[in-house]
Amino acid sequence: MAITKQNLLALNGDEAVAYAVKQSDVDVVSAYPITPQTIIVERFSEYVHNGEVDTEFVCVESEHSALSMCLTASATGVRVFTASGSAGLALMHEILYVTSGARAPVVMAIVNRALSGPINIHCDHSDSMVERDAGWIQIYVENSQEAYDSIVQAFRIAEHNDLLLPTMVMLDAFFLSHTLESVNVLPDETVRKFVGTRKIPLVRGHKGKLVPFKLDPENPITMGPLDLYDYYFEHKRQQEEAMQRAPRIIKEVHDEYARISGRKYGNGLIEPYRLEDAEIATVCLGSTAGTTKTVVDQLRTKGIKAGLLRLRTYRPYPVQDIINALENVKAIAVMDRSHSFGAHGGPIFHEIRHTLYEASIHPQIVDYIYGLGGRDMPQTLIHEIYKDLQKILETKRVEKPIQFIGVRE
């Protein structure tokens, strides 16, 4: 398949998301504004009020209701989108679990922002990190182009009948949401063809009959029942089984999209950067990966074997891909843009270190908590991290496994 001719637009991250939603033939959008996600709902409102989409758009009174509406609309069989972040995502928390438990393929954009208190509107990942166990697919993007591409892919992933897993796409507040970038957009009809129409699988309904898995007066089923200890566990197990199938489907959708757009993000799950022969490497997600790539390039010109691993999906967590990518690296720094208070490091650190326990060679691993509440992560600080890694490489010793970087002590 030939790469489709595209339009180059100047969009910020929020606009890129809204544009992707506009093109994806979405039936219902229900949302509440929260800084810095607001532009997504604002742009979408314009599309609706100018008659550019025929989506049913409902501005609700809270994020809790936004997701509640999306959940039942999705259960009625239509394609659904919402967007949130920070306190709004936290307000949805309960319904996130209900949505994945109901196997409703809702797609949501999260503009990552710190959680109160103190109140702060800037970027960190503490909002979506706490939702990593909610049964949603989590995709973290590096730039606005990827935000656009990932939203389009998300509908295909979430609605895939082997998955039916709600999917959230994360973009960094302000660094992406409010920064103008060049974004290549596919023609409307190409996106529409790519996302297709939502297909509803058949399930065994009342009296053992095979019926569509939706609220349909012709074939009534009861959704969201009371599950006691005799069935709840099995239903949770089914969610995990779907998650196990997710890496394959995410890769398939990613590759198919790459064929029409010409854009690839690693293998769709992880994006290794100059890791082939790397001795030292960082692991991070989101926009920091962009800055880090620049730093890696600078180090490489000095002959330092530096690399980077960007996690694109954090759920499903691509264990084997990570082992393969990092196994031969001797010293690794994990960069966590959130913290688990009282724990031994941030959430990504926990999982990376845990994962490499299964690897044949055990590298030295350190954690850097950085950028909370929108604190900048300039190249100089990233250089410091690589300098530390070089020291660890030489001494084969980790002095301080967990550090806060860029903070006043």
Next chain:
Amino acid sequence: MASKWKFTIKDLAEKPEIFMSGHRACAGCGPAIAYRQILKATRGPIIATNATGCMEVVSTIYPYTAWSIPFIHTAFENVAANAAGIETALKALKKKGQLKYDNVDVIAFAGDGGTYDIGIQALSGAAERGHNFLYVLYDNEAYMNTGIQRSGGTPHGAWTTTSPAGRVIPGKVRYKKPIAYIMVAHDIPYVATASIAYWIDLVRKTRRGLEAEGPAFLHALAPCPRGWRYDTSKTVEIARSAVETCVFPLWEAVDGEYALSAPSKVIALKPERKKPVKDYLKVQGRFRHLFTPKFEYVIDEIQQIIDRRWKRLLKKCGMT
């Protein structure tokens, strides 16, 4: 709205059950009676959604269900948003020509906890946005599903496990929130109160609520033998007594215009028929402590509240 719908007992008896037998509600459950009667009033295709609470729990224990129509439960506080989601999806399907029906009735059911308390935000939001669905509040006046804790719908003086009849404080201190008036104040097309004891009135009001174009709110008093502490055979009698004592008057407000319904209108026209609130309280164990010398004053207080609210309602209905 001019409701032309006419029905006979035979019509209702012949209508297939929607809320089916086999659910696990208690003997004498008021809400179960309400559900069965309300669902007899429906038109064509229906989708129902239910807040977490007694009735969801007793009717959908997986892998069983008491529902012969599409049904979804998601959480406690969001049933109005859920109904709005269903209604919006149906609208989207209709616009695309993918809906097989001209109309699908969407009904949201919730108890008093899911309505007066935790659910009022979603309910108010959905009402403001004008979603076309019927919201049914089955009011058993406490959190019965979790073991009889007070809610915003629990009346003054009632015993519950979180407003116990203590040595100092005799039951619930605060008054019952006037939820139906609050819903009228949202300027929605239809609001009504109903009682399972007056089933013709209840069925008719349900239908009018469904026929309303926009949000409709039906407040149905549904006594609970477990929580109200009475014999399971007395449910309907107590529901009737609530109307006869003006504890729970029956009225409807069409486009904000209040009118008393027949059982309460009779009392308005012949005030001597208004029974003392004592009659209603004395048959319920939850008010037993009020009949001790120490707390008798509370009965007077309740009578005063009821009288004041009744007077105010008469004014709203143009009956004074």
